[in-house]
């Protein structure tokens with residue numbers, strides 16, 4: 001019954017990586033606020049995707065996002081793409097933190113070689129019902145819900161920044177991105193009051 005996961009959060013972990021301050025206390029003074037979350041598909045003929053929807057839960061005190069989909073057919077081999085960008089003021093160019101393509105089945109099975117990808121996937125366990133291995137089944141409603149990144153799980157983060165994340169599931173054969181998710185988020189300082197203690 002234990003659900004399984006993915007590397008969406010990985011991006012969040014990875015994007016914060018360069019700013020980790022490994023020498024300080026684990027308690028974090030920063031928070032990750034999701035500002036928007038949208039998704040789309042290139043599968044316009046609905047060969048793979050049957051239903052797809054996503055969005056933000058704005059009524060929650062802390063915004064969370066969700067992504068739900070149902071597939072028309074079993075999806076075995078696929079790629080998972082992730083791109084994390086820290087937008088910067090001109091004349092600086094945006095900083096591309098991560099831009100990777102990895103085997104989706106390996107990621108599901110947690111056999112990815114990158115430790116942060118594995119950590120990210122483990123965190124996703126709490127928020128999704130993704131399978132522990134390929135395939136994604138047809139006619140089954142998969143979800144990621146209520147996703148919140150708790151920065152306390154990470155070593156201290158020490159800067160405020162906007163973070164744009166894009167991730168896709170792509171078929172190996174046709175190259176179609178059957179799901180792409182876009183997230184705009186912000187790492188921000190928690191007001192002093194709350195961060196003490």
Ligand SMILES: *[C@@H]1O[C@H](CO)[C@@H](O)[C@H](O)[C@H]1NC(C)=O
Pocket residue numbers: 072073074138139
């Ligand atoms: C999924 O459900 C549809 C409609 O119920 C059915 O026609 C189709 O064969 C199912 N696909 C699989 C792979 O089970």
Ligand SMILES: *[C@@H]1O[C@H](CO)[C@@H](O)[C@H](O)[C@H]1NC(C)=O
Pocket residue numbers: 035036162163164183184185186
């Ligand atoms: C989503 O948020 C990002 C980061 O805050 C922002 O750059 C982008 O314009 C927003 N997109 C939409 C559609 O609001």
